[in-house]
Amino acid sequence: MSSNTIIGIDLGTTHSLVGVVDSGFPILLADENGNRILPSIVHFPEKGDVLVGEPARRMAAVAPKRTFASIKRLVGRRFDEIPAEEKSKSPFEITRLNDGWAAISANGETLLPEDVSAKILAKLKVTAEYALEESITRAVITVPAYFNDAQRNATKRAGEIAGLTVERIINEPTAAALAYGLDKLDENARVAVYDFGGGTFDLSLLEMRDGVFQVVATAGDTHLGGDDIDDAVTDFIAEKLELGSDFTGEERTKILAAARTAKEQLSDTETAKILLPFFDGEHSFELEISRPEFEKIARPVIELTRTFCKRTTIEQGWIDESTGLDRVILVGGSTRIPLVRKLVAEWFGIEPDISQNPDEAIALGAAIQAGILCGRVQQVVLLDVTPLSLGIETFGGLMNVIIPRNTTIPAKAGELFTNAVGDQKSMLVRVLQGEREIAKDNWELGRIELDFEPGAKGSARVGVQFSIDENGILSVLTRDTNTGEDRVLEIENSAVDVDDEAVEAMISESVDYAFDDMNARIWTEAKLKSDELIPAVVQAISMAGDELSADELASIQSAVDEVKTAVADEAQDVAKLKAANKVLDEATEELAAILVEKAMLKALG
Ligand code: ADP
Ligand code: MG
Secondary structure (H helix, E strand, O other): OEOOOEEEEEEOOOEEEEEEEEOOEEEEOOOOOOOOOEEOEEEOOOOOOOEEOHHHHHHOOOOHHHEEEOHHHOOOOEHHHOOHHHHHHOOOOEEEOOOOEEEEEEOOEEEOHHHHHHHHHHHHHHHHHHHHOOEOOEEEEEEOOOOOHHHHHHHHHHHHHOOOEEEEEEEHHHHHHHHOOHHHOOOOOEEEEEEEOOOOEEEEEEEEEOOEEEEEEEEEEOOOOHHHHHHHHHHHHHHHOOOOOOOOHHHHHHHHHHHHHHHHHOOOOOEEEEEEOOOOOOOOEEEEEEHHHHHHHHHHHHHOOHHHHHHHHHHHOOOOOOOOOOEEEEEOHHHHOHHHHHHHHHHHOOOOEOOOOOOOHHHHHHHHHHHHHOOOOOOOOOOEEOOOOEEEEEOOOEEEEEEOOOOEEOEEEEEEEOOOOOOOOEEEEEEEEOOOOEHHHOEEEEEEEEEOOOOOOOOOOEEEEEEEOOOOOEEEEEEEOOOOEEEEEEEOOOOOOOOHHHHHHHHHHHHHOHHHHHHHHHHHHHHHHHHHHHHHHHHHHHHHHHHOOHHHHHHHHHHHHHHHHHHHOOOOOHHHHHHHHHHHHHHHHHHHHHHHHHHHHHHHO
8 A cells, every 4th residue: 555655864974864754743763673773884795685784884894895885975976076085995996887977886786876875765665664564655865965966866866766756855954954943943044054974074054035944055074074083083092002003904993893982972971981802802902081082082073174164154254143143053973072062162152952863853854844745744823722811800809711721722702791880881891811819910911991871780781702813812802782882902912922931920829829819709709799788788778667676677787787897807707707698688588578568568559
């Protein structure tokens, strides 16, 4: 079954990786042994299957003529373009085809460099198929920004030989910037990508133009990388062990491997042990190397990248505060070395972004680009939520929540309010944000003054509707339903765009004061009830007081007094007020019954 999945591939000089966007996340895929990093090495045995990766690496010392490393340096290049030194140093033979292209040969068969790259790509394809459990036919492949058309076309051909339709060839620094999330930077944002790998150093300057990154300059050295540091450390060890120059190629390979392990360890630790068991078949060596010792050895190699950084930024005029760089990102395994990070920060004058794994950034970016192409990265407005509750102040100074905190936006909600006292001419709608029970403890976002025809208590009908659009803009609509008159208040951004710290403070305050706030709310509600009861009782007595005995009148009066005392009590004893309200309520009920009876008698008589 064929699928629409597109994989992203970092086809590196020393290492290659494959990734994909799966269930919304860019991820790197591991082979059946759990490895996500594949050495870019291919071995052609005399008989049997071609070996790729770690098994091929192990053959490098044994069968150097049929084991191809760093083939990327030859892909899409003419024989005459390749420096003489590179040809002479190469462990395998580089030949010239009749049409001028560089070639190699294995087992008597002439091969193009892309035939070798194709083996690496085919292995990555299998890795992806194994991990995703589906057949894969489409890929995005990254290349250095300085690759010319011939090199890009040869890379594309390598993909096709491996059975992949190459949907796009993208620049490594651009992929890295994608992985670092820099595609969200503003127009004209300037980024330096410092890529220090195993055998190559690339510096690229990118500028955001019309929403996409353009590579505006590249510089670097295709023969400068972590391998050179390994060589320097190897020389240091040989000297320490007083080996002179009298050791075999096989012995040098052993030291080199130990040097590299120590180098990688020293990125995390202060010292590293170099172990060379049965070094010459007889003796074992052990020695320790400290980070300062290592830095002394590595520094000259790292310093070689300095000129490229300085010259390129100066040539672009990206040097001062206003025209300078906005970001520096680190790519390539060698940028894990602390001294590299320190020097890069010094040279560019800004701290490099180290939020991604430097040896994975390009592959992740390729995966993201592939995800965009196959529609797995959706261009949607991400759902936001209200960080704090939104509401209005109601009678008694309480907070009335209309849209609770953590509501997904866009959102719309409302309530209908009425006038709490008779003859009210207007109503003030105070729009509030916060988690506190008492209005004044929350933040006021705005207010609307609403006029209406004076009438009895409860005669007005005012609708209040809150709506927050996808941009987080809150509009408050008030409507006098008697007249149909609308008022709209727009509150820009404040509904969603609240400072995180302020939100934290508001929430923790609301927790701290939860008990007090609750009491205050209950007290206010009880007091509102008293405020309603007392005038009602006073009115009832004036209408039917003469129907009551002196005792009854006295007990009602004392109930009123109790309530008044409780309301006035500064201690705000909620229980006491509630009890007093209850007594008064019962007394009033009795009065109400008498009033009703009176009215009936009057009607009958
Ligand atoms: P490339 O892009 O050339 O394929 P990579 O980005 O994979 O290369 O980088 C490989 C280089 O990174 C090697 O020289 C390796 O030793 C070095 N490297 C990997 N991890 C570390 C580390 N933790 N500290 C220092 N160097 C490291
Ligand atoms: Mg690389």
